[in-house]
Amino acid sequence: MRESGYYSYVVGELPEGCKLCVKGAKLVLFTTGVCPRDCFYCPLSPWRREDVAYANERPIKSIDDIIEEAKIQEALGAGVTGGDPLARLDRTVEYIKVLKENFGEKFHIHLYTTGALATKENLEKLYDAGLDEIRFHPDLFNPNSKLFKVEIENMKNAFDFDWDVGGEVPAVPGHGEKIKWFAELLDKLGAKFLNINELEFSETNLRALINRGYQPISDESSAIKGSLELGLEILRWGEENTSLRYHLCTAKLKDAVQLKNRLKRMARNVAKPYMEITEDGTLKFAVAEYEDLDELYHLLVEEAEIPEEWLYLNREKGRIEMPIEVALELADAIEGDVKFYIVEEYPTWDRIEVERTPIN
Numbered sequence: 001m002r003e004s005g006y007y008s009y010v011v012g013e014l015p016e017g018c019k020l021c022v023k024g025a026k027l028v029l030f031t032t033g034v035c036p037r038d039c040f041y042c043p044l045s046p047w048r049r050e051d052v053a054y055a056n057e058r059p060i061k062s063i064d065d066i067i068e069e070a071k072i073q074e075a076l077g078a079g080v081t082g083g084d085p086l087a088r089l090d091r092t093v094e095y096i097k098v099l100k101e102n103f104g105e106k107f108h109i110h111l112y113t114t115g116a117l118a119t120k121e122n123l124e125k126l127y128d129a130g131l132d133e134i135r136f137h138p139d140l141f142n143p144n145s146k147l148f149k150v151e152i153e154n155m156k157n158a159f160d161f162d163w164d165v166g167g168e169v170p171a172v173p174g175h176g177e178k179i180k181w182f183a184e185l186l187d188k189l190g191a192k193f194l195n196i197n198e199l200e201f202s203e204t205n206l207r208a209l210i211n212r213g214y215q216p217i218s219d220e221s222s223a224i225k226g227s228l229e230l231g232l233e234i235l236r237w238g239e240e241n242t243s244l245r246y247h248l249c250t251a252k253l254k255d256a257v258q259l260k261n262r263l264k265r266m267a268r269n270v271a272k273p274y275m276e277i278t279e280d281g282t283l284k285f286a287v288a289e290y291e292d293l294d295e296l297y298h299l300l301v302e303e304a305e306i307p308e309e310w311l312y313l314n315r316e317k318g319r320i321e322m323p324i325e326v327a328l329e330l331a332d333a334i335e336g337d338v339k340f341y342i343v344e345e346y347p348t349w350d351r352i353e354v355e356r357t358p359i360n
């Protein structure tokens with residue numbers, strides 16, 4: 001076992017799907033929130049559990065939304081996720097085909113599934129669409145599961161196709177034996193890898209996790225105590241006892257590496273000339289807010305003589321955007337109710353604001 005260099009741990013080579021993911025070069029293609037399961041640790045918010053589709057943070061209204069988002073990200077591949085993408089198979093197949101047609105054969109696509117719907121016919125459609133890698137997450141941690149047996153039987157179908165087959169499950173503390181059982185099965189069937197996720201809480205699953213005795217490791221992290229240690233223990237065991245490749249993907253990898261790298265790729269394509277791109281891949285610039293934006297815009301152009309290419313009247317957000325240096329000078333010169341701020345935003349479709357500092 002060794003450190004991957006991305007705050008995660010590996011036995012053997014990283015799975016192909018992970019190689020581009022850590023670089024932030026995988027488009028996250030959420031094809032439906034519908035899922036036949038109800039895992040107690042499910043991180044999805046209620047509105048994501050509906051039949052909705054997203055390319056990264058962008059809602060998909062038409063195929064063009066997927067292409068546009070992939071271009072902004074300079075994506076070199078995609079991870080197809082949900083829900084269970086097989087719950088809306090035709091849509092999932094269509095999206096995979098479109099990506100392969102537009103970005104070429106080499107655009108690497110992997111997909112996550114429960115396995116509940118992975119019949120031979122369904123897998124064949126995914127294979128024919130060009131899917132490169134499939135990852136199974138069976139209902140291992142639910143002793144009353146009605147789907148588990150079907151999922152395991154279905155998973156065996158995946159080995160009839162010429163793609164990479166692997167498993168991907170969270171390291172749920174106290175359930176190491178079940179994960180080892182799954183690893184041994186994958187090894188026997190000829191799978192390439194087992195990806196293990198450090199268990200994380202979200203607003204949605206926190207109550208269920210606490211009720212089962214799980215605790216976050218600290219106030220700053222979303223990781224659950226004992227999960228990383230269990231993952232490491234399985235990797236050490238796996239290295240001795242199986243010939244699978246393993247990847248233990250940590251909360252820190254997702255947050256500090258994968259997300260940051262994706263933001264950086266996106267920032268260089270969406271940043272306007274008056275925006276700075278920070279080390280974290282966020283966009284930093286200044287804004288002016290005032291009740292009458294047209295009047296303010298007029299004043300800035302006509303009286304303060306600011307070149308129009310330095311200004312952007314963002315009506316949706318109720319502000320005028322500009323370079324920080326310009327705002328610093330204006331804040332000193334303009335009296336009255338105009339408020340100036342330095343803001344930092346994600347370069348994502350939803351443009352989440354992460355910081356706001358008043359100038360005046």
Ligand SMILES: C[S@@+](CC[C@H](N)C(=O)[O-])C[C@H]1O[C@@H](n2cnc3c(N)ncnc32)[C@H](O)[C@@H]1O
Nearest residue numbers: 041081082083112137168169170197198199200
């Ligand atoms: C985000 S899911 C997406 C696909 C599908 N919903 C599923 O659960 O398989 C991808 C992987 O995340 C992992 N996962 C699910 N819940 C998790 C949680 N609360 N913390 C960390 N990993 C989790 C599972 O190992 C799963 O294979």
Ligand code: SF4
Nearest residue numbers: 035037038039042083
């Ligand atoms: S399989 Fe994934 S989407 Fe479905 S309930 Fe479990 S964690 Fe949630």
